[in-house]
Amino acid sequence: MDTTNGSAGPLAPALAPAQDGQRENESGGFRLKLCTVCASNQNRSMEGHLRLAQANYPVISFGTGSLVRLPGPTVTQPNVYKFNETSYDSIYRELEAKDPRLYQANGLLNMLGRNRVIKWGPERWQDWQVGMPRVKHEKDQGSVGMEAGVPDVVITCEERCWDAVVDDLLSRGSPLNRPVHVINIDIKDNHRDALIAGGAMVDLADSLNKAALEERSKVGAVTFDAGGAASRASFDERVPEVLGEWQERWPDLPATWTLSWF
Amino acid sequence: MAADTTATSASASNISVAEQLEQLSAARKLVLENSTYYDRIVKGVLPIIGPTAPLELRRWGAEFLAESLATPVLAMRDKENITVAVLDTLRALLDGAGEDAIVLKASVAAAASAYPVALRWIIHNSYHTESWEQMTAIKARILRIWDGAPAPVMLSCIKFAQRVVLAQTASNGMEQKYHGLDISLNLIPANHPLLDPRQLEAEATGLLDRMLGVLQDNSSDALLVDATLNCLSILSRTRPNTTYRILNAVLNFNPLKLANSPMTPKTRVFVKSLEKTTRVFLTHFLRRDPNNALSRRIQQYLEKLMRSRAEIFDDAGRKRALADQAAAGHGDAKRQKVEAAGVAHISIPPLGQGPHTLAGVFTLTNSLGLQAFDATQLPANLAAKISVRTLAGLDQQVLDFAIAGIRDRLTSLHAARAAAAAAAQPMVYNAATAPLGVEEEDDDYEPDLTPAEDTEQILNKLDNAPPEEPMEPTADSGVAMALGPFKLPPPPTLDPDAAAKLSQAAASRVFGPLSVLKEGSALRKPKAGINRLAASSYDRDSWLTLITRLATRSTASLDLDNSSSNGSIKPEDADTALDRSRGMSLGDTIREMLYTYILEDWRRRIEIAVAWLCEEWYNDQLTKRSGSGGQLHYEKWALRLVDGCLSYITAQDKVLTRFLAEIPELSRALLGKLKALCADPTTVQLALTSLLYLVMMRPPVREIALDTVAEIWTEYEDARPLAAKYLVKWRPGFIESQTRPPGDEAMSANNMAVTT
Known part of the structure; x- marks a missing residue:
């Protein structure tokens, strides 16, 4: 990486583990592992990545598009980059060299500047090997707790991405036998909406994590014939309920959910 | 080294659980960083996480086992080693009475990963019966706790069952060759000492049915249905024996059943989830195997689902659509922001x-x-x-x-x-994308090319394509761009000859349909008499009526004599000075063609001739009445028709009789034509019979007819006997008066003829 990232990099991750340690102690140590997904792994998923990481959730993020596409000088001339091979920083520097005024004005440089301190570069969902240990990502924000590389909840930012993710999981054939909740939140692809939705994602993560914690705090024998009372219900069962309640709080962000498998 | 620490810490019971967990986490971090430690560490932790360990350790242990057995970093051989080693602990965890749900969930998940690996191990190492016994016991235990287990455990049980079905059904080889997904019934030899393929397959069939039960019951528990649907895909795709049963169950499943119940936030999430998960499952299948026998049913099902969904989520959809519309109308909000201001004041x-x-x-x-x-x-x-x-x-x-x-x-x-x-610089160089050389990217970049990606790929390619030809800038502005007034070239002047030719061609086209039109059914239908409509159907009769009227009543000469026209029916006087100068009028042209048409097959078209002549006669009457002095046609064309027929007539053509009887007016000249028939002995009788018929049946023309007979008698010797017979009856005394005045000589001659 380069100087810009190098200088900003250590700051944020250094902050996160300290907080994480504190929060972990308060909350009994369990944090849901999350994953945010949008089309280009730039705006919406990265806003979510940042906000969830700041809230001390282990988090990774991906894009489902075939290429990273950023607006260019005209609608027909977008800036196109490859996933997994281009760093946020190199994109930043390229656009800055091209037309600093334009890309400052449309917020791209601002966004890329934020992204390059979160992680190295945009990653593509379809190329991601689920369960590959992510031990080389210590510098990424939200990397703590994500070492095993398997999230509990995937949050997509657009119906199209949700479809792509669920469909991709079907193609993979669920070799890991591990359930995953895939939740879509429809977010319009602009900075303002992404910002609002970032808060909504944290709210959702907190609600879900609370349910998961309650499940974990129930110590003792399983009564097989129980299952009735909501307080006894497991995390998995409570996800749709929690999402429904969340939806009431965030009516402008229509949500979809399914339980799939890695 | 960390492994050693773990091992020692396990044995030391005086360490607190929290400390132990910390050490275990460190060990886990170690294997994640270096997979070669897996074997040692997994085996090292087994004694610590057993069924007698504290709950936290059991939870951690079960989850660690599940993670380790599923990890993609290990090769199959390493995995086999670990799997065989953990079966004992796994079984113990599962067997523990009243075990914690999280421990059970993770243990069953671990067992799901272990199952195909253990099966493969047994296939190749049949001597190792102990492992298989362990695995079988685990399977039996899981299938027993499946029903009635808490939801998370049930989810894992569903997945376990799915792996058993996957491993014990014949494969079509379409699955990815990793993570044991490719372990199937195909690998088991028929003569394996421990494994009986038929028995295994039967078990798989039963388990699949049990899995599909949640769909067949039309369960509204989205959690279980989603979990089932989302793991059935690989079965339906790669295990042909399961395809039909799975799809049948899905197609009989109604994901929108809940929509009828009151919509709480949770049911809303449920309905949407069930609908979308079902849809993604089916579209996924359809895309992978579009030629499946069930494709049409799937498509119908999907269409129906879309419609029902539109009805249920109507309000939500509408709200979204409006926003989309706005976006379409004003461009992409994301890209519009640049230079949005400054338009108002230019x-x-x-x-x-x-x-x-x-x-x-x-x-x-x-x-x-x-x-x-x-x-x-x-x-x-x-x-x-x-x-x-x-x-x-x-x-x-x-x-x-x-x-x-x-x-x-x-x-x-x-x-x-x-x-x-000024030569403007065309913007060919697309600085934004060129340096990357993304164009070289081709399909192999996509490990899994799905149609959903295709549109995007195309878009990307379009993005990278060089801009189309730049507009050639014109120096002199405006002038070249202006459009002059456009005039059609004037038509060539029409001389009378050309006009006549063209009108003839037009007229001949009128006869075109006759060859293709069917014979009218008028003959079979009862006649409507005077009430009949002339041309109410599109058959040949109707068309002929049209042609005859076109010929007789055409309005070609209207302009000449407008004042004399009376009412809607125009008098026919086509033969005006103007028309004469151009040759034939349109009416005459059509008449000529109609005449030719009738004569082509006059025996059968005599009816048309009659109809035509009726029309001519009618028009002549009108012309006479109007007193415009127009041309009369009836006589002329009647004579021509008779002339035309007579040249071909034979003794059998009784149709002549009928023709003469039916045409509206007979003249002396017309009947005079019949005399020619008497020159031929064979047709004498026809001519005279026709005349006799007229004498008997048409009293108005009786005199003319008798006159004609008399003339025949006078002129044609051969016809005399027959003519005389009629004359004797209908004009008594004629023959006598004829024979007397010329003198005795003639009379005696006559008598001689009679006597001889």
């Missing part, structure tokens, strides 16, 4: 020195970005849409101002005479 700077492109002259914006925009890149229809929308919403004052500004520019340019074509 300032039109005068052009500086130097050559300008035509585009430059018309460019009003100050934004460099917009100036560089090459409008020719837009597709024409999009450009048209934008233009129309802009013009519709444009303030008149702004437009006037802009036009005035451009005009000023042009006049100033004109004055300066800074002519010479």
